[in-house]
Amino acid sequence: MAANDRREHCRTAMSAKVKVTHDSSGEFVFSTRDISDGGVFIVVDNEPFAPELGDKVKVQVQGLPVPAPVLDMIVVRKTNDGFGLQFDESVN
Template identity: 60%
Template sequence: MKKTERRGHIRTALNARVSVEHETLGKSIFSTRDISDGGIFVVVEDQQFTPDMGDLVTVQVQGLPIPAPELRMVVVRKTVDGFGLQFADHQDD
């Protein structure tokens, strides 16, 4: 049986460092696995950073020559190796 792709945007592999800040969990640095027009997947290795589905976080790409914008994102998927974040302004996509 063929799996149906539910994502509305094409993903592109991207390994970038991002800071993710949560209201109660604090701020941590992670790597991304992929990005799309709708969001990113953040890889969590040993960190105890476990946001709940629907939680809002602030994400900022690290290591650029100038500070990147801080983006509001929503946790929309959780797996054993990380979590999927959707740009807050794309929640209706």
Template identity: 60%
Template sequence: MSGADRRQHLRTAMSATIRLVHDELGEFTFSTADVSDGGLFIIVGDQAFEPAIGDLVTVQVQGMPVPAPILDMKVVRRTDDGLGLRFELDPAQEGAS
């Protein structure tokens, strides 16, 4: 890995609507910009959502034919456009295939 790009996973452009819940800041609806095996990037736009790096949130993709799973994620990066979120694995599921 060179320069400032420390990404471990290939990003794939993907626009999806997600519901994000933060324990203290509430519930929000955002669009994704990309997704990878490690997480996703959400476009925050002009919404008043300013979590701290390291905060935990839950995320669920909306508009699916059946309810999508609710995933635990951690805020790991902030840019002018939005936030990078990393999937947080349940210790019971790590190593399971």
């Protein structure tokens, strides 16, 4: 890893559809770019989804044969094409 890369977990490329719910922005379906033990990166493109760093969101994988659990996550990174979300370990 580069010296300025502070990631704790190895990322794995993974494309999946996820529903992301934000208290003020609403509900969206995005694709993931990668996932790790610490979180997931969602590709937002031109959607009107603009949370602040530190905002909490709920995330649920879509398209499975049974409903996936809804996970609490925190927005920790913003790039030109999406957001890095970290699993919220303060929620049980």
